[in-house]
Amino acid sequence: MKVFGIAGYSGSGKTTLIERVLPRLMARGLSVAVVKHTHHDFDIDRPGKDSWRAREAGAAAVLLASDHRTALLTEHRDTPPTLDALLDLLPACDLVLVEGYKRSAIPKLEVHRAATGKPWLFPDDRSILAVASDCLPPTAFPRIDLDATDSLTDFIIDHAYSRPTA
DSSP: OOEEEEOOOTTTHHHHHHHHHHHHHTTTTTTTEEEEEEESSOOSOOTTTTHHOOOOOOOOSEEEEOSOEEEEEOOOOOOOOOOOHHHSSSSSEEEEEEEEETTTOEEEEEEOGGOOOOOOOOOHHHHHHEEEEESSOSHHHHHHHHTHHHHHHHHHHHHSSOOOOO
């Protein structure tokens, strides 16, 4: 399983980029998973449902299963999981796109949009191999236009598969 990161500030277009390259990656025969980090608390469960009641009663994890999908709800009461621990939970696949986890030492593409007014990440992160942006970076650094979906797909494949798996 190869891992490749998509990093950037909120509103830069990370999810949109992933949404656009996923069909192209799958068209090339790759099975792809996505790990998305969020700083916001979230819950896909609903109060009163059996799974919610089990978690409220103290279950460390609840696995929801149907004929069409599964969801593992794990409580992290003490320490958030590492990216490696989360990757271990995924089913077998060819490639994992990791959205967020800006500080993880995985090969990454920075998504940068001028309108956000946020600083560039690449000067301080050696794991960032290029930027996908609607503007030129302030220094000579590899850049791919945000709208060049085929080029972005090629870049992800080339760099995810040219590095040894951690």
